Amino acid sequence: MDAESTASNIATKSFPGSRELKRGAWSIQRLPQGKGQAEFKICHLCNEISCTISNCTFAEDFNNCIPYVQPVTLLVFGLKGSSHFSFANGGRDCVVLEGDVWLIHTISQSIFRHTPAAVQSSMVVLKYCSVRINDAFTESEEIHQFLSKSRLVRLARQQSLDSRVETILSNQMASASARLLAEAKALELLAHWIISSADFNVSKEATPSKVRTGSSELDSVIETLIGDLANPPSLHELAKEVGISHTCLNRRFRKHFGMTVFEWLRMHRLERAQRYLQDQERSITQIAFQCGFSSASHFGQCFKKQFGQSPTHYRQSCFRDHGVEGQVAKSDRYAA
16 A cells, blocks of 8 residues: 555544544554654544644655545644645645644645655644534624635744644543543643634724725735635635736725725734734734735834834733733733
8 A cells, every 4th residue: 555545544533523443542642664664643522523643764755645525624733744635626825834823624625735755744733523513603693604614714824833732642541531521621732722812802993994895806815815824815716716917906905995905914014913912922023924014023013103103002001091900911021
């Protein structure tokens, strides 16, 4: 059996709901010798959630098609190296780098993985049955709509591994209570990274650059832009996506918002950052990267130019207004 088919079989075993492996027990799966070193540690936390830790160094470029046959939501944490993922039918793709956190949601679409040769690539992937996730929300809520189609979204970059992930990885699943704790941590992780890192449940009043316009073309472009603030498509790509010229697209944005597409994106990044600064658990460096700024210092300059004060001073004023004393934020090393 070649490396590709073996890797596909391993991936199939890691699907939530798969009966291939024992529930609540870690299993080690490897590719054949001669293909390099490739180890996959898999555990089904419950029928609807599984966890895979992959640690691979391939002897030659590795390409694999993972045949997802049901709606699945993946929360991917890059540990080392890089791997490239894309949908089988085309569209957007992503590169998982060290410190990245990606959300990959597929509606029964196969996903291609490409990993370059001679590069150690390690990641943790939590896989959730999407039906289980959607059951927690009503159809009118934005997160329910978000999971209605296939997409790839980067939630963070240059991020230390979440301590809740480490709790799952160190869990030996030796008892029912240990397995229940692992399941709870997995759900807590999804709640944190999807809900707090995206524009869900944010009222229009809290968002000066209103997201919904009534124009299907503008709404589609906006959805694409806010899906991954750190890696937006070019103006030509955005225009092509909705079937109009880039000049026409900019003209429509000016008519509706009074600014061009990327002027709107810059304002939206700053508005989202302004909301994130009210969360004490986020460092300013983390907020800068999550909102698409190249560095904390660049973010600080843009924020001060727009709002007249630095991110640190804005954050301090928010907590003073709410009577919060003591440490303002978690490990803020940038205090411009």
